[in-house]
Amino acid sequence: MMIDFHAHAFPERIAARTIETLIANSARITDYPMKNCTDGTARGLIEVESSAGVDLAVVLPIVTNPKQTETINRVAKETNEANCGLYSFGSLHPAGPDAVAWVDRLAEEGFKGIKLHPEFQTFFTDSDEAIAIYRRVAHHGMTVILHAGRDIGYPPPVHAEPDMLLRAVDKVPDLRLVAAHLGGWMLWDEVAEKLVSTPIYFDTAFIADFIEPALARDIINAHGAEKILFGSDAPWEDPAKTLEFLRSLDIDTEDFKKICGTNAAGLLGI
Numbered sequence: 253m254m255i256d257f258h259a260h261a262f263p264e265r266i267a268a269r270t271i272e273t274l275i276a277n278s279a280r281i282t283d284y285p286m287k288n289c290t291d292g293t294a295r296g297l298i299e300v301e302s303s304a305g306v307d308l309a310v311v312l313p314i315v316t317n318p319k320q321t322e323t324i325n326r327v328a329k330e331t332n333e334a335n336c337g338l339y340s341f342g343s344l345h346p347a348g349p350d351a352v353a354w355v356d357r358l359a360e361e362g363f364k365g366i367k368l369h370p371e372f373q374t375f376f377t378d379s380d381e382a383i384a385i386y387r388r389v390a391h392h393g394m395t396v397i398l399h400a401g402r403d404i405g406y407p408p409p410v411h412a413e414p415d416m417l418l419r420a421v422d423k424v425p426d427l428r429l430v431a432a433h434l435g436g437w438m439l440w441d442e443v444a445e446k447l448v449s450t451p452i453y454f455d456t457a458f459i460a461d462f463i464e465p466a467l468a469r470d471i472i473n474a475h476g477a478e479k480i481l482f483g484s485d486a487p488w489e490d491p492a493k494t495l496e497f498l499r500s501l502d503i504d505t506e507d508f509k510k511i512c513g514t515n516a517a518g519l520l521g522i
């Protein structure tokens with residue numbers, strides 16, 4: 253079973269506008285703004301995933317305003333009930349008044365994990381508010397996936413640097429943490445130095461165009477394939493392209509299977 257652990261879809265009504273805004277934000281920071289490979293909808297995501305041979309994609313919603321928490325998680329729940337080849341994580345806003353209570357509620361509703369985005373949500377990943385959330389996530393045996401490293405749409409400071417992630421797992425050792433973008437987007441030398449061989453999972457989202465393949469291979473081999481998750485970041489990278497990149501790294505066949513499905517299935521309990 254092939255599982256893309258990092259993808260995005262937006263409600264139909266706001267999909268086009270959201271795609272446009274995120275591309276415009278990236279164009280302010282970089283000369284290589286993001287490009288979309290879907291129209292931003294769940295339907296569009298299912299199409300690119302199935303044409304890449306992916307059986308299940310994990311959708312990662314992000315609450316950017318605490319007032320949206322209820323709506324975003326309702327849509328996430330509907331996605332999961334639809335059984336359509338997508339599995340959505342829940343989300344909450346660390347600055348929301350009831351952030352920790354939301355972890356309990358999402359656990360009760362059966363969510364396997366939550367997504368947090370320290371740049372979109374402006375919190376440091378080793379802050380007390382974040383640690384309180386991680387403790388609750390760990391208590392429920394859920395997974396938390398964090399955007400890690402720089403973000404193409406945000407200027408520094410970086411809110412999820414390798415040192416911060418180290419402090420987080422030091423404070424909450426039983427936390428199942430996924431650091432997106434191979435541990436820290438555009439901070440891969442530091443990832444290689446500090447995060448490799450820790451218990452933190454890394455996904456492979458949105459790295460193909462930015463990392464030296466040899467460095468990606470070294471990080472994956474040194475870290476251990478059992479803690480690497482194939483993730484594309486669709487609509488920002490076509491899952492077919494991510495898979496082609498991973499294949500080009502000449503990863504051992506058994507390890508490739510773990511990366512593309514077995515590890516994710518373990519985290520999702522399927």
Ligand SMILES: [Zn+2]
Pocket residue numbers: 258259260312457485
């Ligand atoms: Zn993403």
